[in-house]
Amino acid sequence: MRKISQFFLASVAVVGLVWVPAASAGTKYATNLVPTSLTAPNLSRKSKVRVKGNGEVTVILKKVQDSGGRVTTDQSWSGVSPMITGDEYFVILKATFVADGTPFHISVPVELQNGAGAATISIAALFAMVPPGVVRSVEATGADVYGPLGEDKAAGCEAAIFASLGIILFPDPALNPNPCLGGTKIGVAGILIP
DSSP: OHHHHHHHHHHHHHHHHHHOOOOOTTOEEEEEEEESOSSSSBOOTTEEEEEETTSEEEEEEOSOEETTEEOOOOOOTTSSSOOOOSOOEEEEEEEEETTTOOEEEEEEEEOOBTTBEEEEEEOHHHHTTSOTTSOOOEEEEEEEEEEOOOHHHHHHHHHHHHHHTTEEESOBTTTBOOTTOOSEEEEEESOOOO
């Protein structure tokens, strides 16, 4: 049943790109990403994520460190022909379409230079899947930061990103796992208590 639903939603997305307008650009979701540990591996509480109503997703990671200090990745994703090699860190945004309750994940790869990195992607095509005549709202349910992905997951993650922009509908660890979820969980959407 989930495979049929995914095919139907993907078909709606293709049609939606032609005639369904994107969500209003007047709204946004923004949150800080805070560390899950006081010691490495971790990140700075100044890390953040923002999703605009037009589908633009921006992630900023700061002071990402492992046991060896601030992390630098190979920059393979940011080149002319992007490639996932396994050293990337990922921000996994978790959300649900309000109209029908469909949960989804958005996987954003981030390359780091001396512990800092940023990435911007567009998920306007995903937002176009919400048909006119229903509430065009998305409930943001959280975000997690994982990394490094690991070489063993690189090929599967890259295939998912090129096939669906890193969007996983109906994420389920057993039935439909997110192939870009790997490594150590170093951050979450939230607040840091002083």
